[in-house]
Amino acid sequence: MLWASMALSGSLPEPLSRSIFRKFVVMLCSLLMSLYVFYCLAERSQSLPGPIIGGSEEEEPGFLDLASMQSGKRKRLLQRMKEQRVRLIQRSPLSHLFPRIEVAYSLQEEPHELAEGDSTLTPLEDGSKKLPQAIIIGVKKGGTRALLEFLRVHPDIRAVGAEPHFFDRNYDKGLDWYRELMPRTLDGQITMEKTPSYFVTKEAPARISAMSKDAKLIVVVRDPVTRVISDYTQTLSKRPDIPSFESLTFKNRTTGLIDTSWSAIQIGIYAKHLENWLLDFPMGQILFVSGERLITDPAGELGRVQDFLGLKRIITDKHFYFNKTKGFPCLKKAEGSSKPHCLGKTKGRTHPTINPEVVQRLREFYRPFNMKFYQMTGHDFGWDS
Numbered sequence: 541m542l543w544a545s546m547a548l549s550g551s552l553p554e555p556l557s558r559s560i561f562r563k564f565v566v567m568l569c570s571l572l573m574s575l576y577v578f579y580c581l582a583e584r585s586q587s588l589p590g591p592i593i594g595g596s597e598e599e600e601p602g603f604l605d606l607a608s609m610q611s612g613k614r615k616r617l618l619q620r621m622k623e624q625r626v627r628l629i630q631r632s633p634l635s636h637l638f639p640r641i642e643v644a645y646s647l648q649e650e651p652h653e654l655a656e657g658d659s660t661l662t663p664l665e666d667g668s669k670k671l672p673q674a675i676i677i678g679v680k681k682g683g684t685r686a687l688l689e690f691l692r693v694h695p696d697i698r699a700v701g702a703e704p705h706f707f708d709r710n711y712d713k714g715l716d717w718y719r720e721l722m723p724r725t726l727d728g729q730i731t732m733e734k735t736p737s738y739f740v741t742k743e744a745p746a747r748i749s750a751m752s753k754d755a756k757l758i759v760v761v762r763d764p765v766t767r768v769i770s771d772y773t774q775t776l777s778k779r780p781d782i783p784s785f786e787s788l789t790f791k792n793r794t795t796g797l798i799d800t801s802w803s804a805i806q807i808g809i810y811a812k813h814l815e816n817w818l819l820d821f822p823m824g825q826i827l828f829v830s831g832e833r834l835i836t837d838p839a840g841e842l843g844r845v846q847d848f849l850g851l852k853r854i855i856t857d858k859h860f861y862f863n864k865t866k867g868f869p870c871l872k873k874a875e876g877s878s879k880p881h882c883l884g885k886t887k888g889r890t891h892p893t894i895n896p897e898v899v900q901r902l903r904e905f906y907r908p909f910n911m912k913f914y915q916m917t918g919h920d921f922g923w924d925s
């Protein structure tokens with residue numbers, strides 16, 4: 541720095557040639573700028589949303605802690621960090637060299653941008669926040685994250701990344717709170733969210749209907765037997781000391797009586813939950829997506845969803861590739877990125893081996909409910925063939 545200031549003030553010591561010294565100053569400045577940009581990027585990545593707390597889903601990095609993101613504390617913290625960085629830039633002797641960085645920060649760090657739960661950076665004043673017109677309401681472990689991530693590729697869809705849990709846990713916070721979580725949309729764009737627990741929440745249909753009678757509802761359904769095993773696998777990964785799958789499944793192992801008080805069993809009785817939704821919504825406003833086909837033919841299922849949402853079929857076969865290591869379809873390019881994107885480690889876990897007799901008993905248990913569900917939806921999902 542001493543050399544630099546001497547050079548800039550014109551008191552260059554001889555015999556060092558001016559041209560060599562100028563190169564040295566340029567190199568030094570570049571190095572300092574790179575270090576500064578690196579520092580800023582590191583700081584920025586730390587301020588990006590962290591994992592959700594208390595959600596049914598173990599989110600991938602980049603999603604939000606909804607419980608705290610609205611708090612004044614978080615906003616004040618962000619504001620302080622922003623001011624601190626602006627002060628740092630202003631104090632820097634090189635500040636006149638990169639005034640644009642300051643502008644970039646003041647755009648990126650707006651609390652509402654973070655509150656979207658969406659790591660994509662959009663200009664602050666583009667569009668407005670709207671209540672969702674379409675919601676993925678279930679089912680837990682059905683493939684809801686895959687569907688939302690795939691849909692986000694569509695330019696006419698903008699979705700909140702985290703699960704808001706508004707119509708079950710956060711209803712008392714009010715619609716303004718809910719709207720504030722949403723990303724900004726332009727006219728013609730659809731705002732979406734996903735919270736799989738809505739499907740089994742008694743109050744959710746009436747609450748969603750009170751918000752909008754026209755809301756479009758999407759349910760990703762999966763074979764209830766693999767769904768319950770997936771649900772158990774998730775719980776086991778968080779709490780390895782839980783009882784065995786078998787002991788949770790049966791009320792009485794000898795008689796083979798299923799324990800229907802276990803919530804993981806209840807979730808798979810789709811026909812019962814659907815009856816509750818039909819009290820507030822006509823069947824035509826609910827789309828059922830096959831969780832199995834979402835894996836074997838993602839473009840096919842996405843085609844149906846785009847039709848249902850009244851959108852041009854933009855997401856097609858070309859957007860997917862099958863990742864052999866992951867064992868699942870992945871996006872060739874994720875939203876706002878040019879890189880391939882697979883879902884994270886919490887999606888597509890290896891399930892524990894379950895005694896085939898237990899699986900068989902569960903199949904028998906679900907069969908009549910599945911039949912009813914096929915009849916109600918007019919579609920055989922193929923879980924019982």
Ligand SMILES: Nc1ncnc2c1ncn2[C@@H]1O[C@H](COP(=O)(O)OS(=O)(=O)O)[C@@H](OP(=O)(O)O)[C@H]1O
Nearest residue numbers: 597680681682683684685686770868883887888889
């Ligand atoms: N493309 C792709 N990549 C990875 N995983 C995929 C994909 N498509 C569907 N799935 C299935 O999604 C299951 C998780 O479902 P959800 O996202 O609804 O789970 S959650 O309720 O939000 O926790 C998850 O369940 P598990 O396999 O039991 O982990 C996957 O089988």
